[in-house]
Amino acid sequence: GDSAFAEIEQALADHLVLFIRDQDLDPKGQVAFAERFGPLMQYRYVEPMPGHPMISELLTEPGDVYNFGGTWHSDTPQLERPPKYTMLYAVECPPVGGDTSYANQYMAWDTLSDDMRRMLDSVQVVHSAALSFAGHYGSEEVQGKSTMQSAYAADLDIETAHPVGRTHPVTGRKALYVCDAYAAHFVGMSQEESLPLLRYLWAHSIQPDFTCRFHWRPGTLAVWDNRSCMHYAHNDYPGQRRLMHRVIIEGERPY
Ligand code: SIN
Numbered sequence: 636g637d638s639a640f641a642e643i644e645q646a647l648a649d650h651l652v653l654f655i656r657d658q659d660l661d662p663k664g665q666v667a668f669a670e671r672f673g674p675l676m677q678y679r680y681v682e683p684m685p686g687h688p689m690i691s692e693l694l695t696e697p698g699d700v701y702n703f704g705g706t707w708h709s710d711t712p713q714l715e716r717p718p719k720y721t722m723l724y725a726v727e728c729p730p731v732g733g734d735t736s737y738a739n740q741y742m743a744w745d746t747l748s749d750d751m752r753r754m755l756d757s758v759q760v761v762h763s764a765a766l767s768f769a770g771h772y773g774s775e776e777v778q779g780k781s782t783m784q785s786a787y788a789a790d791l792d793i794e795t796a797h798p799v800g801r802t803h804p805v806t807g808r809k810a811l812y813v814c815d816a817y818a819a820h821f822v823g824m825s826q827e828e829s830l831p832l833l834r835y836l837w838a839h840s841i842q843p844d845f846t847c848r849f850h851w852r853p854g855t856l857a858v859w860d861n862r863s864c865m866h867y868a869h870n871d872y873p874g875q876r877r878l879m880h881r882v883i884i885e886g887e888r889p890y
Pocket of ligand 1: 693703704705710721723734735866867868869879881
């Protein structure tokens with residue numbers, strides 16, 4: 636119902652990520668629930684689930700060396716309008732490991748010094764798909780060692796600049812918006828000039844006290860806000876299978 640849903644959205648604004656245990660969702664049910672949050676986006680960097688164009692199947696097979704999302708990131712910041720929310724449903728989980736960690740980027744922003752925040756207020760960072768999808772998933776090192784195949788194509792070779800500190804449209808709070816999977820350089824600066832400060836911000840943004848770590852069970856549903864947190868899929872379950880169904884929800888241009 637509408638009032639229960641309003642409570643869920645408020646909880647998401649307050650807590651950044653929600654975990655809902657013991658759900659029984661087929662792909663249609665997941666899509667229907669996700670649509671309550673807004674129009675869905677098709678994720679084009681991997682092939683969609685057959686028959687369900689809005690669902691990405693994130694699969695790790697027992698022989699895989701690399702998993703999907705095994706680096707700190709917010710989802711697809713290289714897009715002009717990155718997804719505001721991601722919804723992940725656990726279908727198969729390893730008995731141990733395969734957790735996802737989340738890092739609160741309001742805390743990352745708020746704990747920078749006043750002068751650093753003032754300086755970053757006018758800085759934009761270029762997010763590049765080539766770093767993650769061509770650089771990592773498309774690399775020779777990863778080929779044959781990950782079940783997830785990149786569907787990287789020329790029209791997906793996107794770079795977009797967004798503010799380093801983005802304002803959340805619902806809470807009005809500022810969050811740090813840089814991650815090492817995608818941030819290439821600051822606007823107007825070379826990569827060499829940008830890297831020392833980028834490295835500082837990457838390390839700062841994932842301090843243990845900003846994070847929580849979640850252990851999945853089949854039937855768990857999570858929804859997180861890409862505007863205020865980053866996530867990291869742990870790759871610590873060799874020889875086990877993990878299957879998740881992922882849906883993303885349209886967002887706005889960061890400001
Ligand atoms: C992702 O990075 O979107 C996937 C996270 C996960 O599988 O835990």
